[in-house]
Ligand SMILES: O=C(O)CCC(=O)C1=CC=C[C@@H](O)[C@@H]1C(=O)O
């Protein structure tokens with residue numbers, strides 16, 4: 241016997257969360273519940289505005305269709321579903337089948353988009369490998385270079401991840417690199433997507449000796465995972481990529497090519513973020529995932545993220561919008 245429910249959620253965000261061109265005031269999405277033989281499992285479907293191709297409404301409508309098929313015992317075609325829907329449903333199915341291990345990797349790379357002094361404090365408290373992530377490309381490239389160089393000098397055992405989100409022209413990327421002393425460049429684990437054009441990013445890596453990682457490019461049509469000089473990693477944001485099978489296949493291809501695969505958040509609620517931490521522990525056990533996004537919220541959903549004290553909204557407070 242199978243049944244399924246779809247719940248709708250809206251969570252208030254911290255003020256000042258900007259996604260590309262818009263402020264994200266509330267995070268909207270769906271929770272799916274699968275029930276089979278007294279067992280229940282959950283998944284989150286939350287297209288990210290400005291990043292996902294599908295809207296929340298489109299994802300909700302497709303989720304209802306697929307859940308009806310699941311209740312009827314039909315096989316699901318997740319490869320052609322919207323990425324957020326494929327991810328949420330495949331997570332819930334993997335939970336039901338006890339395939340998604342319960343232990344998670346909750347070590348995060350502290351994310352800094354503001355004051356670098358805050359980052360120094362957090363890094364000094366961090367156990368084990370010190371890895372931090374800084375958003376660059378939002379202000380002057382020269383300032384980004386000075387900040388990165390300053391941090392690498394202040395905390396010599398740190399590995400720095402940087403993310404430019406394709407904001408730089410080749411010239412600006414060079415202006416950044418100019419301020420990072422050559423002896424510090426190998427402490428930059430990778431710089432995600434420096435330039436608009438992937439070919440410019442590749443040339444930048446080869447010219448400067450600063451390794452890069454693909455994130456947006458992984459979602460471009462025709463992308464193939466391959467070893468290239470200067471490319472260290474691929475970033476996998478499951479909500480934007482698709483089913484667990486698709487994510488795991490990309491991770492395996494990355495490992496076969498000698499690349500690091502980093503599971504990263506698309507600003508899911510604490511429910512989805514916990515599942516990402518479990519996926520990370522399962523498939524990329526020695527890599528710190530990019531999951532430091534709970535701080536962007538004002539509330540958690542159904543379960544808490546380790547160490548996060550924000551109020552937790554229980555499932556009973558969400559509206560059931562569909563069930564079968
Ligand atoms: O990668 C991480 O460490 C956290 C996730 C993260 O930085 C992002 C998630 C989703 C959208 C973006 O705002 C942002 C990114 O730029 O990659």
Ligand SMILES: [Mg+2]
Pocket residue numbers: 403404405432455
């Ligand atoms: Mg990015």
